[in-house]
Amino acid sequence: MDTDILDFQINSRTEAIIKVIGVGGGGGNAVNHMFKEGIHDVSFALCNTDNQALLSSPVPVKIQLGEHTTGGLGAGNKPDVARRAAEESIDLIQDLLSDGTRMAFITAGMGGGTGTGAAPVVARIAKDMGILTVGIVTIPFVFEGQRKIVQALKGVEQIAANVDALLVINNERLRDIYHDLTMLNAFARADDTLATAAKSIAEIITIHGHVNLDFADVETTLKDGGVAIMSRGIGSGKDRVNRAIEDAINSPLLNNNDVFSAKKILINLSFGEENPLMMEEMNALHDFMSKFGHEIEVIWGAAVEKDLEEEVKVTLLATGFSIMDVPGIEEQHKAQTKAEE
Numbered sequence: 001m002d003t004d005i006l007d008f009q010i011n012s013r014t015e016a017i018i019k020v021i022g023v024g025g026g027g028g029n030a031v032n033h034m035f036k037e038g039i040h041d042v043s044f045a046l047c048n049t050d051n052q053a054l055l056s057s058p059v060p061v062k063i064q065l066g067e068h069t070t071g072g073l074g075a076g077n078k079p080d081v082a083r084r085a086a087e088e089s090i091d092l093i094q095d096l097l098s099d100g101t102r103m104a105f106i107t108a109g110m111g112g113g114t115g116t117g118a119a120p121v122v123a124r125i126a127k128d129m130g131i132l133t134v135g136i137v138t139i140p141f142v143f144e145g146q147r148k149i150v151q152a153l154k155g156v157e158q159i160a161a162n163v164d165a166l167l168v169i170n171n172e173r174l175r176d177i178y179h180d181l182t183m184l185n186a187f188a189r190a191d192d193t194l195a196t197a198a199k200s201i202a203e204i205i206t207i208h209g210h211v212n213l214d215f216a217d218v219e220t221t222l223k224d225g226g227v228a229i230m231s232r233g234i235g236s237g238k239d240r241v242n243r244a245i246e247d248a249i250n251s252p253l254l255n256n257n258d259v260f261s262a263k264k265i266l267i268n269l270s271f272g273e274e275n276p277l278m279m280e281e282m283n284a285l286h287d288f289m290s291k292f293g294h295e296i297e298v299i300w301g302a303a304v305e306k307d308l309e310e311e312v313k314v315t316l317l318a319t320g321f322s323i324m325d326v327p328g329i330e331e332q333h334k335a336q337t338k339a340e341e
Helices: 004-009 025-037 051-055 079-088 090-097 115-130 145-162 170-176 186-206 215-222 240-249 279-289 327-338
Strands: 018-023 043-049 060-065 104-109 134-140 165-170 227-234 264-271 296-304 312-321
Touching: 004 051, 004 264, 018 025, 018 051, 018 090, 018 115, 018 186, 018 264, 025 043, 025 051, 025 115, 025 134, 025 186, 043 051, 043 115, 060 090, 079 115, 079 264, 079 312, 090 115, 104 115, 104 145, 104 186, 104 215, 115 134, 115 145, 134 145, 134 170, 134 186, 134 215, 134 296, 145 327, 165 186, 170 186, 186 215, 186 312, 215 264, 215 296, 215 312, 227 240, 240 279, 240 312, 264 279
Parallel strands: 018 043, 018 104, 043 060, 104 134, 134 165, 165 227, 264 296
Antiparallel strands: 227 312, 264 312
């Protein structure tokens, strides 16, 4: 094993209770992005079969998966190889998480080798240790090919079985958000979206609010939450809260899922320090929350976010959806059933 990587593994303890672990190339890129931005009270780690990718990252805590299985040369786009590599490194992964971590985000791009094969193993280890485990993964763009998409969807099902909640970002939806997508920036946008999702959930806990949401609130929403959806909306002007809510519930990232069909939903409203929420503006939030049925658990909070100025931001995190609500899963099941007939 490379001595630099060994040093990183030894120096892997932190007091932060939230850890974001990037597995494979896509997950690693997202964590690199978050690490450079910095998130208060959150620690970061990388797990990869590719030693060169680890060495080129600024993130100090790293695990080379499967030293004997892959020799640090990657998984060759083979999830089974990556799974074996992660199983070989179970002790290192357990040690990484044995520092008081209470919540772990497992980020990965599905469809390749390491993210698809190793992320479910890392997630399983975290969940078995009693850690609140949240998967945040991406599904490939259509132009990446059907074979990669099918491989990705299999990975999605495998990680879904090993997390408390799974947030799936369909990269193809990014076309509806960013109209300037090119071959050069498409993957960077995907990595950034992955990073933003993890950061948004983590900061609900780490940023103290006027109506505060804490770890217990997020745990209530995510624990055994199944498939999750998350979106953010920005609003400005006279009706800024309603505009932010509309922006959030119409986000392409919701994959056409209806937030009102959730079993649990967490709503966080952020506003600028110089432009605090007026009491009458709270009516818009109350009206929105009243649309949820009595059987749906709704938790909300409000916090100052200095960068917002006169805008408000609404973050929605909803859970209780089925794996069949993930784009492409139902079609894949039908195709598999037909092939077996």
